Amino acid sequence: MRKTQDLIPDYPIDLFSGGIYKHAILLGIGLVLFLLTQGCQNSHDGQASRDEQMQDTIRVVQYDETTGLVVADGIQLVKANCMNCHSPKLITQSRATKEGWEGMIRWMQAKHRLWDLGEHEATILEYLATHYAPEEGVGRRRQLEVEWYDLEL
């Protein structure tokens, strides 16, 4: 349930350069549950029909035609506040946590005259952190998750 990228075999998947279709993995848990359910409901029909069903139901993420941004709550605010200065590609090629995106906003405010986003900041951050979050496990090895302990030798 960590990732849904295996459910989109009919999209071009570029593991290394961050192709735009990777955004499809950013679907919420609800869609994953939905897909699981589809699998269950077809559990007597065999693997092939399940896979077809998954491919049919995955085409939910839509991209804005002019910017390539994921169409979702907040996109209008992002376009209105961010695209004055820079290309949407600066967003679509980037991945960060909410804290990371907030840092970029603060930096643009400090160095590049970005205005105070006011009440819209929360919505914009939510949009960015949801649809342009860091992707776990991309590449050929993932980071080790470590709980440090004192090793007595």
Next chain:
Amino acid sequence: MDNMDIDLGTPSDDKSDKLRSNMQGRRSFLKASGSTILGAPMVFAMNFPTGLLPIGLVAEPAQQDIPGKDARLTVLNDRPINMETPPHLLDDRLTPGNLFFVRNNGIPPEVITGDVESTWKLTIGGEAAEQEMAFTLTDLKSTFTHHTYQLTLECGGNGRSEFNPPAKGNQWSTGAVGCASFTGVRLKDVLYHVGLKSSAIYIGYYGADKHLNGSDDTVISRGVPLDKALEDESLIAWAMNGQDLPPLNGYPLRLVFGGWPASCSGKWLTKIIIRDQVHDGPKMTGQSYRVPCDPVAPGSTVADEDMCIIQSMPVKSLITYPKTGGVISLEDTLPIRGHAWAGDLAVEIVDVSIDFGQTWQPCRLEKPANRLAWQHFKTSLSFPQKGYYEVWARATDSEDKSQPMILPGWNPRGYLNNACHRIAIKVT
């Protein structure tokens, strides 16, 4: 490994309305209270399969309740039970029964409490057998010579969790492997006793486990080519490390084929059939325990006819001491221990690296106790300066193949990940 093959509880046509009304009740519950408990609306609650609870509502599995197994094992799935062993718990030269991983496809049979020796029957038959014969455990033990071998069993999907795009099924990390001392009779002695027709090319097994959907459907029925079946180390085993097999590992009788996907080594063994064709039982066909015959790009869809059955497992190793995450001092010398194995082959070399594979240091490597047993390695490391390190282990087999440092070839079901094992060490 074929987790999506299981019936998650969707009512089939012949089930009663009771189940449906239960489902309605659960959905109402999910709609009414699930959101509150989860702290967020549960999207698609109406589609949530019956028989499951949202992850947010599931308590920690009561691992103490899994008979014969150490509570420190990682439970990946509790219906059917699938549990793996963290690497530092595999430090024993032979894996104790309570630490040995469990990969179940169905519900194990009730443990027989009566006179299992005379009541458990193994039938040998099939179209390429000269005759059909049945043996009690007493018959097997009294008719054939006993043999004991240390044999490595590894799930074909061990390491699946690292594949990307991810593969469905139990997300094994590194712990679906163990090596134990198995005692039984040679499969070949039994097969020759029954008689093989000249048409014999494969064997298939059947076990007493039950399908999750409650039907009499066969859960899993895999097998091996006759050549593998006739090897000295291929056993019909009743003991592991000198004791009865653990209930979850096949008590009272199982097959053991060291070095091949452990799904070949049928548990709760009741029947072996000698085939004049490649065995075609459940999980022999389609995409189960198969990889693309020719390498494919990550994320590819591969037709069934282009998938080939996995046979010998690839070379692999595990660092079993220390546990990952150790913090040591710059003046310390760090001992390293582990095991390495290579399917049907032997391991020739194990190296470790502390600089992300730029330089490698050879380990002392023991010869295997017997063919198909894992081999123990050790070395000690000192570190040039303070900081974060990863210790990587890389084994090389007798045909000069080494473990890759990145993931090996992607395959649709996520089998055969033998990328080198890594632990983290901090030097202060």
